[in-house]
Amino acid sequence: MSTTPDTLQTLDIGSQSYHYYSLPEAAHTLGNIDRLPKTLKILLENQLRFADDESVAREDMQALVDWQQEGRSDREIGYRPARVLMQDFTGVPGVVDLASMRAAVEKLGEDPARINPLSPVDLVIDHSVMVDKFGNATAFEENVEIEMQRNRERYEFLRWGQKAFDNFSVVPPGTGICHQVNLEYLGRAVWTKKEDGKQFAYPDTLVGTDSHTTMINGLGVLGWGVGGIEAEAAMLGQPVSMLIPEVIGFKLTGKLKEGITATDLVLTVTEMLRKKGVVGKFVEFYGDGLKDLPLADRATIANMAPEYGATCGFFPVDDETLNYMRLTGRDDDQIALVEAYCKTQGLWREPGDEPIFSDTLHLDMGEVEASLAGPKRPQDRVALKDMATTFAKVMEDDGKSLPSTETGKLSSEGGQTAVGIDRSFDHNDSQDVTFDGRSFRLNPGAVVIAAITSCTNTSNPSVMMAAGLLARKAREKGLTTKPWVKTSLAPGSKVVTEYLAAAELDDDLDALGFNLVGYGCTTCIGNSGPLPEAIDKAITAGDLTVASVLSGNRNFEGRVHPLVKTNWLASPPLVVAYALAGNVQCDLTKDPLGEDSDGKPVYLKDIWPSQAEIAQAVEKVNTEMFRKEYGAVFEGDETWKAIKVPDSQVYEWPESTYIQHPPFFDGMGREPDPIEDVHDAHILAMLGDSVTTDHISPAGSIKPDSPAGRYLQEHGVKPVDFNSYGSRRGNHEVMMRGTFANVRIKNEMLDGVVGGETRHVPSGEQMAIYDAAMKYQEQKTPLVVIAGKEYGTGSSRDWAAKGTRLLGVRAVIAESFERIHRSNLIGMGVVPLQFPEGEDRKSLRLTGDETISISGLDALTPGGNVKVTIKNAEGERSVDAKCRIDTANEMAYYHHGGILHYVLRKMIGAA
Template sequence: MPSLDSLKTLKTLQVDDKTYHYFSLPEAAKSLGDLDKLPMSLKVLLENLLRWEDEKTVTDADLKAIAAWLKERRSDREIQYRPARVLMQDFTGVPAVVDLAAMRAAMAKAGGDPQRINPLSPVDLVIDHSVMVDKYASASAFGQNVDIEMQRNHERYAFLRWGQSAFNNFSVVPPGTGICHQVNLEYLGRTVWTKDEDGRTYAFPDTLVGTDSHTTMINGLGVLGWGVGGIEAEAAMLGQPVSMLIPEVIGFKLTGKLKEGITATDLVLTVTQMLRKKGVVGKFVEFYGDGLSDLPLADRATIANMAPEYGATCGFFPVDEVTLEYLRLSGRTPQTVKLVEAYSKIQGLWRLPGKEPEFTDSLALDMGSVEASLAGPKRPQDRVSLPNVGQAFTDFLGLQFKPPSKEEGRLESEGGGGVAVGNADLIGEADYHHEGSTYRLKNGAVVIAAITSCTNTSNPSVMMAAGLVAKKAVEKGLKRKPWVKSSLAPGSKVVTDYYKAAGLTQYLEELGFALVGYGCTTCIGNSGPLPEPIEKAIQKADLTVASVLSGNRNFEGRVHPLVKTNWLASPPLVVAYALAGTVRIDISSEPLGNDKDGHPVYLRDIWPSTKEIADAVTQVNTAMFHKEYAEVFAGDEQWQAIEVPQAATYVWNNDSTYIQHPPFFDDIGGPAPVVKDVEGAKVLALLGDSVTTDHISPAGNIKADSPAGHYLREQGVEPRDFNSYGSRRGNHQVMMRGTFANIRIRNEMLGGEEGGNTIYMPTGEKLPIYDAAMRYQASGTPLVVIAGQ
């Protein structure tokens, strides 16, 4: 390690017959003062600085600043943090690999060795964002969706296969394996990382940054990590530090236990609501309290996953015996588990009951007070108690009759904002015909019910609960309503292994929750099309319908462009709402349907007890993890059959609409542009609050009449083959045209009208933002984008 180690903290740790070198926090405390009350997450940052001290990027003043944090419990000091590794998914990872490939091309053009261009930090890219729910509710759906995915994304996957073979320190987890954050939790994460250098093995906390906001999930395993932008991730890949202020740390004390019938999803929705109200943007949240002793690691991971939704940089859980139990269960080696325990204890990173760090501020929750809940209709922090969901939907529907006020029209969250716009009345309905029958679709109809997302599919207790609800429902004779598109998309193959072991697969399939893929699917908007008769009925009557999903985001327009209300729920409640077919009833007290004898069946009749769930969870075993992760980087036959040239530089295809050589390095080596004042600028967009990356660069559907749609059609691509913005991020031509192309963005230059348009100020014309930007560029006019908080 390159550290100057001015505090003389380098020590050795013996674990069995293996010697590890590490930079000792207790030894640092002899010079910096008592660190005992420092939050665990800040101790991880301090160790990072000790290890990288060089008097250039990390100085002794940085070390002292973290130690001095305890005085004011905040700091204005900026530090240079170097994570141990980088995690990527394919939507955001492909552009990064394109940049690396372009760097190699530039190196070769300059006469250098292109193979010198490699990530310096380990990088894992998990392909999970591309699978769509094209086929569903059948045992063959998974195989069909895989075939469609491979055909649709062959060009991208060939490029990633090349990257996998061309770059050092770069691994690809092929499609059909799982969701990056669940794979990270179950396999990639180690809690304590090791590195061999100069004949020594160094041990230090596992840390990472990722190109996906829900990278935070790994904090449930005691691994500090969060999502960053692509440029920051590329810098980290190439060994550059991440600049950050020493954060405020908000303590969240958990006490008690969840009541009978309450799930980890109910808990995380409650935590999200509390922290959103508190205000934790740009801050670390660290969980503590005696309640952690009885909180399974899967529940911790569920809470950590939703840090972006409650606004924090991360939600950190310290290492304790629960952490070790999970590491053992998930198949980490005995040596790894022993090292995690020994290192955490000797460094003061081990959670001790009754011992509480000092925080900038704190709040507390008795888990016994948590109620069954959903979040919706369009923001994850808007928790609604289960009995009140029907009324919450009706209230939302009523808002559609009110003109959007200035406040309501401001962007509130990713994918949407303000009130919905529509002409449907409160009892809107439309008939549709399907498979020889006529059905009536009404406002509030659940048209999508998806067990999806690593948030919940990483949690065996809520997944087993869903399977048990399905079993009891089938035994009662209940059926999914015919207008519900149902799907099961776990974040890991381990889930389907334990469903099979518990004998629950058949019941889920009978209710339409057949496996559709191992990937993000509905949670990121890859819900696929609804049946054509249903789409036409929604459009004909301008119906306000619903999705219920076990995901982490429900912003308007995200799940499906025709579905205006989206509700986050636990997997068992997803099954229940598929049976009910509507969100307009109180499913806690009204019947879901009738049994074989015509008697009403209530939620309480099919809801499993805590003991039933716990008994089912015992089916989860270490052998399942060993089986599914033994060849995690190999891929299936279709992946292995992709032909890839063995070359140091990528062979660019000028006709490709997925992967294009970017121009960023064409003139590298010239003089840097002079920094000067911005004069004579024009406003390109005047936006509201909470403008997110999804507004700036959407990942979803490409409209045929958008600038990106026009470009693709000019290249001979038919609209049915557009795929998504996210899948085409390896082509800068599409990315430029997709800037601010979110269908729900509101530009106040146009009176709050939805869509990615603006006023071209020299003429007063209404233009797509891309077209206006190109005109301004041609005239050399600087541009400004204005947004709120």
């Protein structure tokens, strides 16, 4: 590298010598970096390693060092992560795109084998298992069998990809959640690579196609979620274009009190950071409280970075990092390398570290209280003691009323109300139910789903053991789960069931219905499966506002289950407690959960395990468990091994309703087409604030009467075999029909209508958004979407952008955008525009009947303005909208029609 030739050094550890790019040496030239945040030191090392005076210039490195002067920078840099992580829902369309790129390259007369990942890619199949069977000893085996039947076409395709592409590995189904597998096995903290006969060492960094990739930051590995299309570009050797971020320092001091869990801590941190406003920023944790914070707790906090809005939540490497690596079976030489490298490079957390930050927050962990979050946003923390009143307020806000309080004897089945609640409900809402040989009344607030699930908490032995211990104590008292509660246990790795069994807590969880249902993301991503028919009918008949309680990280509207209107994030032991109580109107801080065998009330405090009991159980976790479960992590079971795949470089695209050849590269030439302005576009949808990618992207179950459901039935698929939208992400025909089809989305073009409907303006008809988009396409009418603040929050769903493009949307005009979705829109050739300050859809009095024209798209500059002309029956007016294509690289992607088009042309020498 020509700009800083003296930074290449060697580091000897035992008999091994490593080459590395020295940050202390760079500081001699660029300036002191002792107090530079460690996240930015990692970015600086990345710039040093790839400096070539073109994609990375000396000015990029200098900007990182100079960042210390003001705690911010407007410099764009190109960042190349060491590796890419995928889960199957987002990974399948990624591999579909790669296969499609190979087909396009072949059509252009080039060698398709030139399309290969250049950075290591791990795809973990974790999003396909669904909770069809639950509450019995055979649930796991039955769910796995159903999963393999449902997803065989997808799995055949992934097996082909594993065989066809170099540098691409697949972790088979039934192994665990990608983030937990990453934390416990794949992550190294320091990466190594042999090049030109030399062994290089550098920070382990990654991007992932799931927003919770941030979990690995708990291990001192810098990583965050990106859209699938951006991840594909990264694995094809393209830099991730980014502005040098602001870094918010979050100082942790003190210790958690007795009875307070890591989940309570993370919900408090999430609430604080959301209030602070950290969208698009790095968060770096520091302070002497870290010395007593277990790595699993750090990973729990890092996991929730998307929920508090940050790009990442980073914990520097220290002794606790090394202890965790030893526990999880990492090689001794690797651990020695991590310690030596991080200390040499100034990446090691030292006591009293006080880096320079853009801004700071502070939390004394001794002030954290027991909490949940809900009913529909992870950042809306609710103290446990306030849950009953919070739910009552939700009912009032929904236009429902709670009748006057009425005291009476409470049935052990919650006959009048749930146990411990001194309230009665309007019986027009409450429903009498007979299910599984038992009769009971289902009331508002009933917990119909209680799920110990998600990478957030199942990676943490302390909260998992706490759940098991609480189950044991409840069982000893004679308590049982209420009959209307669908219970499930879906750990993030097989190690969890190993240590629960070692602590002899598995039988206690099983006794309360928390049997193993699968290893993977289930309830947290909408794979909660069907409710029992009797419960389903009762909720529908009474229009009941019921609840789920899950140890997950997402609770957006319509995500967990279409019929469950309120969803509450909680620690695993609280999930068990609410399954016993049966209703979120129960105040667990003072109401009994039920009665023991002698008829005496049993309170939560009576069965809550002590920290000493939890610590004793956690001691059962040992290294051999990790080595056993990860010893053959890529092999899979006999069913996986028996899947036969064709031996071909270009995919043959057999007839399938799961995998279809997408149209993104149809008609693509070696040179991009010129960009045209938008003339007289109609508004496809007008949306409010905080519209999430869950609202936009197809997710969860497919309704038979929806456009996607009709398509599948027309192709011979029965509703019982629909599977989920997520499992069909490799079929653009299904996914474009499900875009904007969320059951909770509210299109302001229609008064009081909830769901994926719009008004086709020329005809005045109300119809599904997909159907309207197809009518507009027939008329060759371009489309725009209008939205409010924080458009595209949530998971990094690439189909939120892909579906938008396929529906014919040329631009999204919003008040503000969430980071990943804004990037994804550009990656699919859709321009994100931001209303000028003080203007929005309301001030402009938009109804949806207007036509929109956008001029100057051929002369766009990053962050520049474009003229948006709005016409209606009264005339026309114009506003200058800000182009949210923020960097030169993003502009290049847009000019090529998308990031993949740009990459493809570059790989064959046409760009």
